[in-house]
Amino acid sequence: MWSFSNIADTLHTWLHNTFNATLAKFVEMVLVGVCVISLFAVLGLVLVMMERKVSAWMQIRLGPNRVGPKGMMQSMADTLKLLVKESMTPDGADKFLFNLAPYIAMMVAMLLMAPIAFARNFMMWNLNIGVLYVSAISSVSVISILMAGWASNNKYSLLGAMRSGAQIVSYELSAGLAILSIVVLTGTLNMNEIVLSQADGWWIFKGHIPVIISFIIFIIAVTAETNRAPFDLAEAESELTAGFHTEYSGMKFALFFLAEYVNVFIVCAIGATLFLGGWMPFHIGHWDGFNRIMDLIPSSLWFFGKTFFLIFLIMWFRWTFPRLRIDQLLNLEWKYLLPIGMFNLLLVTAMAILGWYF
Amino acid sequence: MFIVNYIKDVFTALKSLAIGLRRTLFYFTHHNEIITEQYPDNRATLRLADRFKGEVVMPHDANNEHRCTGCTACELACPNGTIKVVTKFDITPEGKKKKAIDKLVYHLELCTMCNLCITACPSDAIKMAQTFEHSVYDRSQFTKVLNNEGSKIMEGVE
Amino acid sequence: MVEELGSNTEGDLIINVGPQHPATHGVLHLVITLNGETIKKVEPHLGYIHRSIEKMCESLTYRQFIYVTSRMDYLSSHINNHACALIVEKGMQIEVPPRAQVIRVLMDELTRIASHELWWGAMAMDLGAFTPFFHAFREREAINEIMEETCGARLTMNYMVPGGVLEDLHPDFQRKVKEFITLYKRKIAEYDDMVTGNIIFQNRMKGVGVISAADAISYGCSGPTLRGCGVSCDIRKIYPYELYDKIEFDEVLETAGDSFARYMVRIREMNQSIRIIEQLIDNIPEGDVQAKTKAVLKLPKGEFYQRVETARGEFGIFIVSEGGTNPYRIKFRSPGFSNLSALDHMARGSKIGDLVAMMGTLDLVIPDIDR
Helix, strand or coil: CCCHHHHHHHHHHHHHHHCCHHHHHHHHHHHHHHHHHHHHHHHHHHHHHHHHHHHHHHCCCCCCCCCCHHHCCHHHHHHHHHHHCCCCCCCCCCHHHHHHHHHHHHHHHHHHCCCCEEECCEECCCCCCHHHHHHHHHCCHHHHHHHHHHHCCCHHHHHHHHHHHHHHHHHHHHHHHHHHHHHHHHCCCCHHHHHHCCCCCCHHHHCHHHHHHHHHHHHHHHHHHCCCCCCCCCCCHHHHCCHHHCCCCHHHHHHHHHHHHHHHHHHHHHHHHHHCCCCCCCCCCCCHHHHHHHHCCCHHHHHHHHHHHHHHHHHHHHCCCCCCCHHHHHHHHHHHHHHHHHHHHHHHHHHHHHCCCC | CHHHHHHHHHHHHHHHHHHHHHHHHHHHHCHHHCCCCCHHHHCCCCCCCCCCCCEEECCCCCCCEECCCCCCHHHHHCCCCCEEEEEEEEECCCCCEEEEEEEEEEEHHHCCCCCHHHHHCCCCCCEEECCCCCCCCCHHHHEEECCCCCCEECCCCC | CHHHHHCCCCCCEEEEECCCCCCCCCCCEEEEEEECCEEEEEEEECCCCCCCHHHHHHCCCCCCCHHHHCCCCHHHHHHHHHHHHHHHHHHHCCCCCHHHHHHHHHHHHHHHHHHHHHHHHHHHHHCCCCHHHHHHHHHHHHHHHHHHHHHCCCCCCCCEECCEECCCCCCCHHHHHHHHHHHHHHHHHHHHHHHHCCHHHHHHHCCCCCCCHHHHHHCCCCCHHHHCCCCCCCHHHHCCCCCCCCCCCCCCCCCCCCHHHHHHHHHHHHHHHHHHHHHHHCCCCCCCCECCCCCCCCCCCEEEEEEEECCCCEEEEEEEECCCCCCCEEEEECHHHHHHHCHHHHHCCCEHHHHHHHHHHHCCCHHHHHC
């Protein structure tokens, strides 16, 4: 049967039979790298297209419809345009940091790909502390934004970067607490095991009210963490023109842009893994017949379907809500999300100990 | 009491957000609400209002005759100096001199489509056309001569 | 708090907002002094779109100068034109036919709705919600189409002339306006769903940009900005012109004086405008649309002042006439200029995001400020 895990296994066996162990390992690493980069490119194109279509339909417009069939090649054309544009470095900027920042943003996004389970038995790195790794690495992304804002030597950029710093640091707390509630229920930090623990139902159904609360907190927190509207204070078009990337142009800007979308994909993938069962098909307890029918749908489809549903949710927020003010943003975190998250964690812990979940 | 208010706040906030989300979801799923006009493609069916003020033109009939007497009322009425009437003297068959227009120069780039020249014209010689695609490559092309080459005034228009 | 922030100290961040900035909706230049995110001072710099309209008008005749006023506050061009027509009629004692009067009021109110629609969309966009902008344009487009059919233009109509209006109404006018009213009534509930009721929006608006009635008066604010402070200042009520003393409508007043009050005044004003249109649309008298006037208009020697209520506030024209065909001196009192001057007072001590929201609720049209 054609599945991602079968292909990977076949390739692995063939490489190890053909080359010696070191070379085989090396070739595998190169292959994984190539796969990640191409996944990046595809994700960027697809998500930009999706965002433009979602926004257009909500705004009673048609959206891109000229380049290619139904305008599907529009993001390709845009990428081409960005590639041939001049990448300027302003005179007053700190040249090294200015040019380094987009690559750090990109690198963080790439590193975050590692522990995600894309399909049954198919992940780059079966890391036993996957969840911890994700929350650790994702905090690095704020450095790239601060770097970009500071190095641009532009007051708008600086303000945007400072806002972003305050925002990401605080919202990581509630995102962490929301993740923790699932970790409490499953007792593991390994992404794959978290998925496997949902074989008799996804956590959002099994864990009922407390998990739904942490799911809502998680969605709000990651929206803020990825700097998406209504929390896009770092870019805040009407206030700071373009925030931290005001001075960026061409491909350097595109890297920030791409990193934003890949980050959205990754946080949604993590959300799908934790709350909606990752690649696990829709199973209900011990209804074996029903579960077997659901298993017929490939696991990768389940994963991408759930992830894109969450991405749609985040886009939907963006095109509906006005932006918060910086003090309201921090109020929301420290006065609402964090206390509720902490209380909820307590609830989940009690629930886990008493076994009050399905 | 504080806790009750706090929870109430959270729920009213979430409810107000949900109402907004429902509205955008409605438009996301109802594509017949889309109002985009695909402009260059719908040129064939695009019809502007009859009174739309696009540019000043001078209608000519089949015999290449217009109704302009060269009275310069339009030139005087124009706030921007858009119209310049250049007159000449025709020699009528009886040997009399008669004033007529040589050229009616119209500067589209100065025109604000205020319709004052049309209302000022005593002989209805000029009117507004419903054109709107005025872009040209060179500014000099905006300066137009409204009367056709070799045209003359219609019989009976004084 | 304000005194403490008043002085310029080292380490203040001075930022130029504009002349090219997404929030200024034009070429307004604000020099803002910041302490962190907190605004210490806002200093508007004007003149980027100054076209010396007042001086231009002095060289134009009383028929010609009307078209220039469409280009000042381009969102309420009908109302500006109306003021010009009224001052000439006042000076020359021209009696406007009843049909023309009704048409003028209808056009004024349609313009007011169109202007408020655009303001609503643009203000929501300032606050970061992009979708309402497009929804607002849908309703505004319906009005623009009505205008295009009757006046022949969508923005700078030049429809009002001394003595009446330029042309009679288009035969479809009444039907189209009624269609618009049904569309509007169906869609106005959505405005509440998407913006007014939204908790984020309310938090951004309530208690922000507060100005007291006394301060607003001393800055010369007018229109929704002053009515948001609870001061009755609707020119249509206190100095009625045209038919406004015979029509039933309420002056909209809010008392809070903050951004949300100004917002609610405008939203409720749209409903009042609809009410006016509903009263008039079936009662347009037959008759001429233009009084017989002399070919050359000459205002008698003297000084004339005429005020009207535009979508943004009190718009006034002051003419000194020497008895000739051109005004000797002309001065426009534009609502935007006075409203902008209150911005510094409102903005001190608030955040940058609030500044954008305040500018949104002041509904600044930059060509109106600069002229």
